Amino acid sequence: MNNDLHKADNIQKKNEFQIINNMFFSSKKKDPIKVIDTKNQDLELITKMNQELARSLDLTETLQDSLELIIKRINAQAANIFLIEEKKQVFQCIASKYQSYLEDFEIPITQGVMGKAVYNKKCIRVGDVRKDVREIAEFYFDLDNKTNFTTYSVLCAPLIVSDECIGVIHCLNKKSQSKLFEENDRKLLETLSGPVALAIRNAKMAKDMVVKNRIQKEIEIVGEIQKTLLSKNSNGNFPIAGINIPAKVVSGDFYNFSEISEGIYGFGVADVSGKGIKSSLLMSKASSLYRCLSKTIFSPAKLLNILNNEICETTTRGMFVTMLIGIYNKSKKELLLSNAGHEPPLIYSYDKKFTNFTDAGPPLGIAPKVEFVEKRISFEKSSMYIFTDGITEIRDQKGDMLGPEGFQNYISKYQNIKNNERLQKIIEDLISSGRIQKDDLTIVTVDGE
Known part of the structure; x- marks a missing residue:
């Protein structure tokens, strides 16, 4: 009789231990979290842009397509490309997505984030244009009024070829709840600005060569x-x-x-x-x-x-x-x-x-x-x-x-x-x-x- 009581007591203790163990140390196996490989995405984007820019016969159309790709990857509301007009020392817009009338304006190259990006030759991120007054100048808000656009956050990368800055690529407003760009966005745009700058310079050189050849032909005709x-x-x-x-x-x-x-x-x-x-x-x-x-x-x-x-x-x-x-x-x-x-x-x-x-x-x-x-x-x-x-x-x-x-x-x-x-x-x-x-x-x- 005593022996039967001892066995029952051991079974009860074992059950209690199992219950406690399950309570504290056992849980349902969860599905693994899917990690998006953004590095591969970025590499594919860079490769695609390089290929498109290299074989382009219409640079304006290709730049518009490139801006569309950048907007989708960075998740921006708008993007545009400004080139420096050397004689006037102003920025002139040559491509724009989702921000209108920019081609009607000339912006002095000393002003705003674009001016600072060119001066420092580095990509600049402004988290909130209404708070970070060190980075933004008044002309941005004036430009907003003229283009019926509201700027919250800015990414601006200089377009540099052979250590010469020829313009900027400009992204506005992250399409997120905060509407603010992050540091990874800045690094990506800085990387993407390289092939864009090279394509623009090559296109300009090709255009100059065509003009030069035409002038030479005209001179030969005069001769x-x-x-x-x-x-x-x-x-x-x-x-x-x-x-x-x-x-x-x-x-x-x-x-x-x-x-x-x-x-x-x-x-x-x-x-x-x-x-x-x-x-x-x-x-x-x-x-x-x-x-x-x-x-x-x-x-x-x-x-x-x-x-x-x-x-x-x-x-x-x-x-x-x-x-x-x-x-x-x-x-x-x-x-x-x-x-x-x-x-x-x-x-x-x-x-x-x-x-x-x-x-x-x-x-x-x-x-x-x-x-x-x-x-x-x-x-x-x-x-x-x-x-x-x-x-x-x-x-x-x-x-x-x-x-x-x-x-x-x-x-x-x-x-x-x-x-x-x-x-x-x-x-x-x-x-x-x-x-x-x-x-x-x-x-x-x-x-x-």
Whole structure:
């Protein structure tokens, strides 16, 4: 009997222990908490953005798509991209999502979170724009009023390429109960700003290259048009020939010659000051005027008077044209010449002596109402060489200029060759000698019988 009581007591104690153990140490097994791998999500987002930006043909559309991806990942209410306009020193919006009218405003680059992000070259997070007055400037609230938007929290990352800040990417308002961005959001936007900045810079470089190529094409077209304004050399027995080798695509030199009537020939050679498009445009104007007027006016001095007055009225201050105009009368064996500040032409006579025609007035475009004079000289068994300063100022590798004397040596060397071939030989010899061309090379020769 005692033995049965002892067994019952042990069973009761065991049951009580099990109950207590279950109460304190046993619980129902819970399902494991699912942890979202944001790092993989961020890596996928960065990869996708890089691919989209790299193959984009329409940067504006791609930036809009990128902003949409960023908004979804960061859970922002709005986002936009501002670039720095260097001349004005302002931010200009080039892409925006869910905030309107930003393209209508220019924001000084010294103001607000955007200005601070650019200055410090780091991504800035403003938790609450109404409390953290150290980070936010008044213009944000002014911009809210103009765009009908309410800003609570801001993320702003500078767009940096090669240590140069070209703009910012800007996110507004976390779509959460607090509406405030967190530090992880800031780090992510800082990472995403890199490929965006690189894509914008590459697109800008590509656009600049397209513009540059278009301008180059247009310059080449101008150069081709200019060539049509120059008189063509004759393969026959024509007493005048010319050659022009531009230093660049377009030229500031010009020449024209023609037979006015039987045995009477008119010619003009001009050099516009400076280089580049401005000079070539002025040259085109002067040459067109000369070609038109020389068909009805057979006085070199009168032609220069008219040209000078016209150029003085329309040319840019500081620009001028040197020009020599002449008429060769084959039967009378004489030249009628008038010079407006041009290089004195060289005359090479049959007895192998050189002389200069030194009479000259001021260049065209310097002073209006100048009365140019013309002079008649005998011209028999001689050749006159009218040239621009690019010929005499061409330098050898030591830096020494050719000069009039050096040019005379080339004339003497090739004088017995037909005029158009002669000029070609002179130019070829000049260039092949290693001389450095920095200006247009132009020569016109008139051969007298």
